[in-house]
Amino acid sequence: MIRFALPKGRNLETALAAFRAAGIPLNGFDAAGRSLRLRIPETGIEVLSLKDWDLPLYVGHGVADCGIVGSDVLEEVDGDLLVPVRFREGRSRMSLIGREAGLPAAGTQVRLATKYPNTARRVVAGRPWGAEILKLSGSLELAPVLRLAELALDIVQTGRTLAENGLVEIETVAEVTPCLVVNRASYQRHRALLNDWIGRLEAAEVVS
Amino acid sequence: MRVSAALPTGVAALLFESARRRSEAEERLVARLRESGYSEAILPILDYLEPYEALLTPATRGELYRFVDRDGELLALRADFTPMLARLLAPRLESLSLPLRLFYRGDVIRYQEERAGRERELYQLGAELLGLPGEWAEKEILRLFLELATDGGEAGLQVVLGFAGALDELLLAADVDDPVSLAAAVARRERGEVRRACGTLLAVVEDGLPARPEDLGPEAAGRLKSLLALRDEMAAAFPGVLLTIDLAEFARNGLDLRLTVAEGERPYYDGLVFHAYGGPAAVPVGGGGRYDRLFRALGAEVPAVGFSLSLERLLESAP
Numbered sequence: 001m002i003r004f005a006l007p008k009g010r011n012l013e014t015a016l017a018a019f020r021a022a023g024i025p026l027n028g029f030d031a032a033g034r035s036l037r038l039r040i041p042e043t044g045i046e047v048l049s050l051k052d053w054d055l056p057l058y059v060g061h062g063v064a065d066c067g068i069v070g071s072d073v074l075e076e077v078d079g080d081l082l083v084p085v086r087f088r089e090g091r092s093r094m095s096l097i098g099r100e101a102g103l104p105a106a107g108t109q110v111r112l113a114t115k116y117p118n119t120a121r122r123v124v125a126g127r128p129w130g131a132e133i134l135k136l137s138g139s140l141e142l143a144p145v146l147r148l149a150e151l152a153l154d155i156v157q158t159g160r161t162l163a164e165n166g167l168v169e170i171e172t173v174a175e176v177t178p179c180l181v182v183n184r185a186s187y188q189r190h191r192a193l194l195n196d197w198i199g200r201l202e203a204a205e206v207v208s
Numbered sequence: 209m210r211v212s213a214a215l216p217t218g219v220a221a222l223l224f225e226s227a228r229r230r231s232e233a234e235e236r237l238v239a240r241l242r243e244s245g246y247s248e249a250i251l252p253i254l255d256y257l258e259p260y261e262a263l264l265t266p267a268t269r270g271e272l273y274r275f276v277d278r279d280g281e282l283l284a285l286r287a288d289f290t291p292m293l294a295r296l297l298a299p300r301l302e303s304l305s306l307p308l309r310l311f312y313r314g315d316v317i318r319y320q321e322e323r324a325g326r327e328r329e330l331y332q333l334g335a336e337l338l339g340l341p342g343e344w345a346e347k348e349i350l351r352l353f354l355e356l357a358t359d360g361g362e363a364g365l366q367v368v369l370g371f372a373g374a375l376d377e378l379l380l381a382a383d384v385d386d387p388v389s390l391a392a393a394v395a396r397r398e399r400g401e402v403r404r405a406c407g408t409l410l411a412v413v414e415d416g417l418p419a420r421p422e423d424l425g426p427e428a429a430g431r432l433k434s435l436l437a438l439r440d441e442m443a444a445a446f447p448g449v450l451l452t453i454d455l456a457e458f459a460r461n462g463l464d465l466r467l468t469v470a471e472g473e474r475p476y477y478d479g480l481v482f483h484a485y486g487g488p489a490a491v492p493v494g495g496g497g498r499y500d501r502l503f504r505a506l507g508a509e510v511p512a513v514g515f516s517l518s519l520e521r522l523l524e525s526a527p
Contacts (some may be wrong), residue, residue, distance in 0.1 A: 062488020078321065080490060082397040084413075185485035187397070188366045188452055195414050198399065208400045 001039075002190050005048045005055050005067030011178040014090030015068040018206040024197055044193075056081060056181065065186035066194065072155060072176045076116045082187055084198050085207035086177040092157045094119070094174045098144050101168050104129040104151070113143035114153040123153060123173050141165045180207070218320055218328025220520075230331070230519055234313065237333055237356050237517075244352055246311040246335050251292050253315065257284040259295045263505060265475050271318040285317040289334055290514055291476070291502060297338070298506035306339025306510070326491065327520070334496070334516030341511040343434060346480045346498060350438065353496060353515040354446050357484050360526030362448025366485045369439055372477045372497070373463030374432070374455045375412065377425035380464060382406035387467060394459035416454030424455075435480070457483075476502035480513070486525025493521040 006015055006029070019026055029038050029047050038047045048064050056079035058064040072094055074083070094116070096103070104110045106128035113134045114120045124131045134149055143149040145165050155176055156162065156169055180201075182194060201207045215221060222230055238248075257274055264272070273285040286292060289312050297304070313333040320326040335352060337345050350369075358365055375394065379387040382405040390409075393401040397413050411419045421429040435453055443451045458481050460467075479498025486493035496515025503510050 060490050062490060065488075084397045084399050086400065182397070183488065184457075184490040185366060185488060188368060188450065188454065188485065191415070202399075 001044055001046055002066070002186075002193060003046045003048060003064045005050045005058055005064035007052045007055055007068055007070075007178075008049055009052045009070075011052070011068055011070055011087075011090055014087050014178050017089065018087055018201060018204070021204040021206050022197070022200040023204070024200060053077070059181055059183050062183050062185055064183070065190055066180065066182040068178055069181055070176055071174070071179050072116060072119070074179060074181065075174070076118050078118070079181075080184070082182040082184060083179050084182060084194070085201060086179050087207055089206065090178045092155050092176045093172045094153065094176050095156045095172045096123070096151050096153055096170045097141070097156070097162055097167050098151045098170050099167060101170060103127075103170060104131075110151055111149035112151045112153060113140055113149035115140065116153060119174075120153045141167060216328075218326070220327070220329075229523055233359060233519055233523055234333065236359060237519075238311070238313065240355060240359075241311040241333075241335055241352075244309070246309040249293060249310045249312050251286065251289060251296070251312055251314065253286045253317070254283055255286065255292060257282045259506075260284065260291055263291055263476065263502070268475065271320070273317055273319060286314070287316050287318045289314070289316065289332060289516065290336065290499065293336060294499075294502050294512070295506055298503055298508035301338075301503075301508050301510055307345075308338040309335070310338075311335040331519045332516045333519055334494075334514060336512060336514035338510050338512045340513075343438070345511060345513045347438060347441070349496060349513040349515055350442060350480070350482060351445065353482070353484070353494065353517070354442060354449060356517055357486070357494060357522065358446060358449060360522065362446055364487055364525065365448070366450040366452070367442075367482060368452055368454045368457050368485070369435060369480070369482045370453060370455050370458035370461070371428075371431050371435060371480050372458065372461040374424060374428050375409065375459050376462050376464045376467055377428065378406055378409050378412075378418075378423070379459070379462070379467060382409070391459045391462060391467060394456050397456060412456050412459075416452060416456055418455075438480075476505075482515075486522055489521075489525070491521065493518055493525055 006012055026040060026047055028040060036049045050058055052069055052073050055067045055069045056074060056077045059067045059081055060079040109130045111134055112120055112131040113136050115136060117133050117135045120133045136143060140152045140154040141161060143152050144167060159169060162169060187194060271287050275283055277283050316330050316332055318328060320328050337349050379391050382390055384390045384405045390405050394409055394413055399413055402409050402413050408418060408423050418424055421432045424432060439451050439453055461477050461481055463478055476499045477497040478501040481497035483492040483495025494515060494517035498513045500511055503512055
């Protein structure tokens with residue numbers, strides 16, 4: 001039995017579509033349902049439904065053997081997990097956004113709002129300007145709009161929300177991709193099965 | 209006044225049953241070490257920082273708790289037993305009768321970001337064998353490690369074997385600007401990045417081994433053959449332990465100077481290297497290997513092999 005953690009958020013549809021395309025059916029898993037745990041006896045898989053931010057912890061502890069999580073979360077929590085493949089669909093970007101184009105002038109100090117304080121510290125390190133990092137849990141666009149912060153560091157998909165709020169994408173700092181993550185100990189134990197899954201995902205050209 | 213029982217992040221107090229379990233396990237393991245001819249070294253928890261400066265990598269430096277003593281000396285809390293023992297023995301080696309078999313026990317204190325399974329205070333027990341060259345010493349230490357790590361039974365224990373520098377030739381020949389980043393990608397099994405850089409390394413990422421041993425270069429291929437024989441011998445002696453060779457797991461343990469600035473966990477290993485997973489958690493319960501170059505860096509020439517085990521992690525993983 002292998003425990004596979006699926007995310008509840010925006011990466012779920014990407015994950016389900018990719019596994020369907022690879023011929024690894026997760027029959028019975030109802031993305032809209034309330035079930036948090038489902039055994040699929042014919043495949044030897046147990047699916048757990050977890051929030052994105054909790055998923056690396058479950059995989060790191062070995063409660064789940066593997067899972068799917070966005071690289072934005074993975075970079076932020078640094079769970080020392082294996083990352084064999086990244087999915088082609090569901091990609092977005094992590095960007096610095098603000099009211100005006102252009103980064104702060106050298107020597108200035110600004111406030112930067114984000115859900116990703118560790119990533120933000122790495123992004124700001126080495127810049128000629130400084131930033132006080134404000135950790136928020138959502139609606140990050142409001143921070144620059146209402147002048148809580150000059151900048152925000154957040155995920156941008158289409159840019160429509162930014163445009164609607166009069167904001168601009170100043171700089172893309174990273175591409176964000178849904179990733180398959182695997183616990184190091186589980187990889188040793190389930191290597192053949194995981195390599196089979198990965199091979200099928202690669203053959204279906206849904207990962208890179 | 210009510211006093212809070214809260215402790216700082218990453219440390220824990222063991223009381224009652226948990227304390228008794230750890231003490232009993234420690235006594236069993238120490239008895240086994242003594243029976244095997246190892247004598248105890250009792251080391252301080254506080255030391256000067258200066259002797260370790262040349263041995264630190266950015267990662268191990270970041271783990272150290274450092275401070276200035278009242279008399280102005282820069283001190284550090286013990287974060288690793290092996291370098292401490294090595295720096296105390298290196299100046300005395302000529303007057304010592306070799307081989308030396310030593311064991312130690314006690315806390316190591318390491319700053320860790322707050323995350324799963326990463327304690328800041330860790331009670332370790334370990335052994336070091338100095339002055340015995342070649343594969344015999346590696347065999348003795350690995351066998352002793354397995355005996356101690358299977359104290360709670362063999363079921364569920366996975367031991368991964370490799371050797372430092374195994375992938376150096378492939379990493380340095382790959383079509384990349386930064387072989388250190390490629391080594392990290394191999395260790396994280398990032399297939400896309402590895403495939404683009406070096407097709408030969410892809411087999412190592414998938415299976416832990418190259419398609420043909422000679423793909424590693426003549427010297428590493430010879431070492432791989434010896435390691436396969438060692439694995440088979442230990443697998444026969446410990447049939448309940450899953451023993452695998454996985455060179456990707458130790459991709460960051462490079463020997464070439466262009467690869468040794470990387471963030472390898474304990475950067476001094478230069479021969480056999482191994483670690484053990486005791487249960488589902490991704491953090492090993494212990495590990496070890498050959499570290500002759502640590503003594504060389506301290507001005508002494510002596511073959512050295514050793515291991516350490518975390519008692520709490522070992523007990524947590526026991527069925």
